[in-house]
Amino acid sequence: MNLHQLLRNDTGLVLPDEAVERAVRERRLRLGLSTREDYAPLPRTPEFEALVDLVTVPESWMFRDPEVFDAALRFVQRRLLSHPGRQLAILSLPCAGGEEPYSMAMALARAGISPAQCRIDALDLSQAAIARARHGRYTRNAFRGADLAFRERWFDSDGGGYVIGETPRRYVRFSQGNLLDPAVPARNAGRYDLVFCRNLLIYFDEPGRVAAAAAIRALLLDDGLLLSGCAEAPAFCRGGFAPQSLGAAYALQKQALATVRLRPRPPPPVANAKRPRVDMAPTPTPPQAASPAAVTVGRLIAQARQLADAGRLLEADQACRAALALQPELAEAWFLLGLIGDAGGEPRAAERHLRRCLYLQPEHYEALCSLALLHEQRGEAQDADLLRRRAARVHARGGKQGATR
Numbered sequence: 001m002n003l004h005q006l007l008r009n010d011t012g013l014v015l016p017d018e019a020v021e022r023a024v025r026e027r028r029l030r031l032g033l034s035t036r037e038d039y040a041p042l043p044r045t046p047e048f049e050a051l052v053d054l055v056t057v058p059e060s061w062m063f064r065d066p067e068v069f070d071a072a073l074r075f076v077q078r079r080l081l082s083h084p085g086r087q088l089a090i091l092s093l094p095c096a097g098g099e100e101p102y103s104m105a106m107a108l109a110r111a112g113i114s115p116a117q118c119r120i121d122a123l124d125l126s127q128a129a130i131a132r133a134r135h136g137r138y139t140r141n142a143f144r145g146a147d148l149a150f151r152e153r154w155f156d157s158d159g160g161g162y163v164i165g166e167t168p169r170r171y172v173r174f175s176q177g178n179l180l181d182p183a184v185p186a187r188n189a190g191r192y193d194l195v196f197c198r199n200l201l202i203y204f205d206e207p208g209r210v211a212a213a214a215a216i217r218a219l220l221l222d223d224g225l226l227l228s229g230c231a232e233a234p235a236f237c238r239g240g241f242a243p244q245s246l247g248a249a250y251a252l253q254k255q256a257l258a259t260v261r262l263r264p265r266p267p268p269p270v271a272n273a274k275r276p277r278v279d280m281a282p283t284p285t286p287p288q289a290a291s292p293a294a295v296t297v298g299r300l301i302a303q304a305r306q307l308a309d310a311g312r313l314l315e316a317d318q319a320c321r322a323a324l325a326l327q328p329e330l331a332e333a334w335f336l337l338g339l340i341g342d343a344g345g346e347p348r349a350a351e352r353h354l355r356r357c358l359y360l361q362p363e364h365y366e367a368l369c370s371l372a373l374l375h376e377q378r379g380e381a382q383d384a385d386l387l388r389r390r391a392a393r394v395h396a397r398g399g400k401q402g403a404t405r
């Protein structure tokens with residue numbers, strides 16, 4: 001197995017070749033090794049970890065996505081009331097240079113919650129990142145928001161930098177750890193009330209995402225809460241989590257316990273009939289039901305459209321599938337999958353998805369038009385014509401909005 005494969009197997013990271021080769025060159029120079037063949041570190045050795053430090057992306061900053069910390073604090077406050085006398089446990093994994101766990105510590109301290117009531121374990125694969133986190137000294141790069149009052153309150157100035165104060169430090173315990181190392185969930189199974197796992201799965205391939213979601217499931221208490229990054233929520237949904245509506249944060253719970261109470265959704269108003277390719281201009285229908293799951297489904301569909309508009313078809317596809325995991329008969333999600341399949345050069349899959357949409361919602365005007373065009377492109381004029389007539393009847397009955405093609 002070559003070094004690239006070893007790195008991927010061990011860390012889950014999908015690394016560009018240049019990044020690995022650059023890191024190898026740097027380590028060889030440091031060690032004085034003249035040929036590439038001489039450099040063959042084995043996983044879980046100090047040299048392998050030194051290499052890993054050079055290929056990881058420990059990009060983070062204080063209160064990155066502030067609404068996530070608001071949601072986390074609300075969850076902790078509610079939970080302290082429902083579990084009086086118990087110390088709550090939070091996990092920040094990956095914690096990079098400590099920005100995320102220290103942000104949560106500042107939020108807890110500001111709310112008057114003590115380390116005896118709530119503590120934070122913070123893990124990262126990178127030894128160097130953990131060393132930086134323990135040191136706790138940050139430059140301006142770690143402070144990117146507009147409101148920096150927290151810096152005055154919880155940091156000490158130190159030359160050009162800022163050192164985290166004693167109060168937030170007391171909440172956090174750092175250690176080096178690999179989420180994909182089975183020992184990590186085995187040691188801490190079912191320990192955490194709240195887990196932050198943000199901006200990690202985006203660097204993994206699908207087997208890595210599956211393993212990561214399983215590890216987080218094992219670490220989280222059955223009624224605990226997971227806060228993920230926006231692009232990562234669909235992968236967690238596929239891995240046994242269900243989204244919860246918690247303000248703007250991407251919050252999830254283990255599927256079995258999530259309160260998925262979906263009411264049937266009225267058919268969405270049919271929008272512009274012009275079949276978009278990658279530009280999916282119609283605005284999403286806001287969810288009619290007020291349950292958290294229905295709100296989440298609406299958000300996932302809106303997100304899928306935005307991602308598709310931006311040409312991020314894979315992520316758009318994932319967002320649709322996450323919505324379908326919650327509401328399998330959501331015609332709009334099948335319609336979007338049809339457009340995404342077509343834009344991605346998979347006309348057969350596109351047809352299957354559009355037909356599924358029409359099975360669920362036979363008068364879906366856009367799906368009728370899109371399917372007609374697919375047939376037309378294949379030279380199947382008769383099928384195309386039939387579908388166009390169906391679309392025209394829907395149109396005549398007033399079942400569509402926007403311009404016809």
Ligand SMILES: C[S@@+](CC[C@H](N)C(=O)[O-])C[C@H]1O[C@@H](n2cnc3c(N)ncnc32)[C@H](O)[C@@H]1O
Nearest residue numbers: 011056057058060094096125126178179198199
């Ligand atoms: C972009 S940072 C995210 C930090 C923080 N969660 C945030 O959202 O700001 C990604 C971090 O993931 C860490 N990492 C990569 N693979 C990992 C793994 N298999 N287990 C634990 N941490 C990992 C890297 O070392 C890096 O510090």
